[in-house]
Amino acid sequence: MTEKTGPLSDRSRIRRAPARADYDRSTLNAIVDAAYICHLAFADQRGTHCIPTACWREGDYLYIHGSNGSQLLKAAAEGAQVCITVTHLDGLVLARSAFSHSMNFRSAVIYGVCEAVEGEHKAESLDALVEKIAPGRSREARRGNAQEMAATTVLRVLMNEFSCKIRTGGPKDADADLDLPIWAGVLPITSAPLPPVPEDACRVAPPYVTEWR
Amino acid sequence: MTEKTGPLSDRSRIRRAPARADYDRSTLNAIVDAAYICHLAFADQRGTHCIPTACWREGDYLYIHGSNGSQLLKAAAEGAQVCITVTHLDGLVLARSAFSHSMNFRSAVIYGVCEAVEGEHKAESLDALVEKIAPGRSREARRGNAQEMAATTVLRVLMNEFSCKIRTGGPKDADADLDLPIWAGVLPITSAPLPPVPEDACRVAPPYVTEWR
Numbered sequence: 001m002t003e004k005t006g007p008l009s010d011r012s013r014i015r016r017a018p019a020r021a022d023y024d025r026s027t028l029n030a031i032v033d034a035a036y037i038c039h040l041a042f043a044d045q046r047g048t049h050c051i052p053t054a055c056w057r058e059g060d061y062l063y064i065h066g067s068n069g070s071q072l073l074k075a076a077a078e079g080a081q082v083c084i085t086v087t088h089l090d091g092l093v094l095a096r097s098a099f100s101h102s103m104n105f106r107s108a109v110i111y112g113v114c115e116a117v118e119g120e121h122k123a124e125s126l127d128a129l130v131e132k133i134a135p136g137r138s139r140e141a142r143r144g145n146a147q148e149m150a151a152t153t154v155l156r157v158l159m160n161e162f163s164c165k166i167r168t169g170g171p172k173d174a175d176a177d178l179d180l181p182i183w184a185g186v187l188p189i190t191s192a193p194l195p196p197v198p199e200d201a202c203r204v205a206p207p208y209v210t211e212w213r
Numbered sequence: 214m215t216e217k218t219g220p221l222s223d224r225s226r227i228r229r230a231p232a233r234a235d236y237d238r239s240t241l242n243a244i245v246d247a248a249y250i251c252h253l254a255f256a257d258q259r260g261t262h263c264i265p266t267a268c269w270r271e272g273d274y275l276y277i278h279g280s281n282g283s284q285l286l287k288a289a290a291e292g293a294q295v296c297i298t299v300t301h302l303d304g305l306v307l308a309r310s311a312f313s314h315s316m317n318f319r320s321a322v323i324y325g326v327c328e329a330v331e332g333e334h335k336a337e338s339l340d341a342l343v344e345k346i347a348p349g350r351s352r353e354a355r356r357g358n359a360q361e362m363a364a365t366t367v368l369r370v371l372m373n374e375f376s377c378k379i380r381t382g383g384p385k386d387a388d389a390d391l392d393l394p395i396w397a398g399v400l401p402i403t404s405a406p407l408p409p410v411p412e413d414a415c416r417v418a419p420p421y422v423t424e425w426r
Binding site: 098191 | 254255256259264267283293318320339340346355356365383391397405406409410411415
């Protein structure tokens with residue numbers, strides 16, 4: 001039985017609606033694993049920035065990657081403190097009062113500093129990204145050659161200072177509003193696959209394509 | 214015919230894959246209007262933060278709101294420079310080479326400073342949020358009373374310094390990879406509604422509920 005954990009730092013403590021806070025690593029991992037992208041915030045001499053980028057996880061690390069020329073990766077690689085946030089919107093919560101309208105969501109906010117991933121582990125970590133997107137594909141796609149690997153930066157952040165926040169369920173109206181003659185409930189939203197769009201010459205589809213629906 | 218516009222500032226100029234950059238306001242508006250949430254980054258004495266929050270648009274302004282007690286809104290209301298990013302993931306792009314894998318997406322990155330929305334326009338702007346979530350509902354739900362309005366902060370950012378980035382279409386493999394015997398194409402993703410979940414007592418559903426599918 002795991003002990004309920006708390007925030008590592010003051011800045012990662014959730015103050016608003018603290019009952020929705022969750023500091024368990026299993027919750028964090030599930031939120032990160034369900035996401036293809038994160039939003040990465042950092043500050044440099046030009047200001048504060050917030051950039052979407054692909055993400056994946058290995059153990060307690062969150063990984064990002066990109067071109068060596070990326071401003072984002074340059075700043076992050078130089079040791080700037082970053083805040084990486086992953087959010088899933090699960091529904092619109094329609095309450096009887098406008099004030100009590102809400103959203104169902106799962107989010108993770110991670111504070112840390114990036115470190116560069118180099119050598120053999122760099123290639124392995126990019127394989128892991130391909131595997132996340134399409135299980136089995138890292139053995140099928142042409143692997144990056146020396147030039148491509150050299151042009152790519154891979155960074156990772158140790159996920160120790162984090163908080164998750166989750167809202168589920170229906171509206172929480174005040175008792176005085178419960179009898180108002182208005183529909184109340186949840187309009188759920190999900191991230192859904194649409195039919196694959198193959199390139200012209202591609203006839204035989206692997207399982208991660210045929211099962212994409 | 215509108216003239217093709219460019220970035221307002223150096224920090225809002227897209228350097229990576231500039232052919233995917235778009236600085237047109239109509240593109241920005243479409244990306245913001247299609248989103249229920251944004252990610253807001255700001256820096257304070259505790260570091261750089263990245264927080265998901267509901268967003269909506271009126272004219273050239275992006276709006277956010279929340280409890281007066283929110284750290285996010287306190288920092289933003291104090292005039293910190295913010296960066297607000299809206300991202301829609303549209304698909305996973307599977308190329309023949311691992312290096313050329315990509316994602317289809319629409320994103321908008323907006324730099325600015327928040328200003329507080331007060332008085333009559335504050336109530337009107339919250340109506341606009343309810344209308345975005347469910348057209349017609351601002352005339353049905355109980356509107357916020359004085360106490361609820363006083364407990365709520367509404368902020369807006371003039372969207373002048375922004376960039377949009379859009380990727381569509383299939384993989385862009387190098388010519389030398391086109392004959393590799395591997396499936397290539399796009400696995401599209403969309404944000405999709407699931408069946409509404411009414412509260413027990415709610416029998417008659419308005420159009421924005423019955424049409425939610």
